[in-house]
Amino acid sequence: MTKKPARTRLSPDERRAQLIRHAVACFADHGIARATQAQVAARAGVSVSAVYSYFRTRADLVAAVLEFVETTIAAMVADALSAPLPALEALTNLAGRTADMALQEPDTVRVWLDWSTGVRADVWPQFLMLQNQLRVLVESVLVRASAPTPDMLLIKSTARLFVGGAHTLALMRFENVSETELHRFIDHMVGGALAALKQQD
Numbered sequence: 001m002t003k004k005p006a007r008t009r010l011s012p013d014e015r016r017a018q019l020i021r022h023a024v025a026c027f028a029d030h031g032i033a034r035a036t037q038a039q040v041a042a043r044a045g046v047s048v049s050a051v052y053s054y055f056r057t058r059a060d061l062v063a064a065v066l067e068f069v070e071t072t073i074a075a076m077v078a079d080a081l082s083a084p085l086p087a088l089e090a091l092t093n094l095a096g097r098t099a100d101m102a103l104q105e106p107d108t109v110r111v112w113l114d115w116s117t118g119v120r121a122d123v124w125p126q127f128l129m130l131q132n133q134l135r136v137l138v139e140s141v142l143v144r145a146s147a148p149t150p151d152m153l154l155i156k157s158t159a160r161l162f163v164g165g166a167h168t169l170a171l172m173r174f175e176n177v178s179e180t181e182l183h184r185f186i187d188h189m190v191g192g193a194l195a196a197l198k199q200q201d
Helices: 012-029 037-043 048-054 059-081 089-106 106-115 124-144 154-172 179-200
Strands: none
Touching: 012 037, 012 048, 012 059, 012 106, 037 048, 037 059, 048 059, 059 089, 059 106, 059 124, 089 106, 089 124, 089 154, 089 179, 124 154, 154 179
């Protein structure tokens, strides 16, 4: 008889990372408020007790998923803005990367969108911290494009609008709009942000 190949045993860290990936998919399908350890176990093809051994409570599971989403999105934004490009190019690159993330990491982005609606949930403060982190990264680009003495209140407001536009970009991707319409929106989004800075001149 032909022997079945031996299963590769994952290290605890690898198993935890694998379960988080499956958990992100479950949260994308069922929502932050409803996804459970049992659903993660079913998707991962492991026992429920195996999931509980890594995430003893549902709160532990939620925390792990949101930490993954936060880290993934913040890393993408930081990487998109890492090169010292002119503001027009930097913001256009960031907007494009944000739209592409909805295609490349759809479950992560869907959880992020769901997270944004949890105004009365205990996860809301953590979401605000992520948004603030993204806003500060965008502000750093806007400062480069500003007058020698930048109006920081205007820059902060403009960065808020730009970060808010990221939600629309994700929704447009999920709506399957044409590339022409998507890039037209990105042009307006970036152009509007840079035009707003002219108010300080």
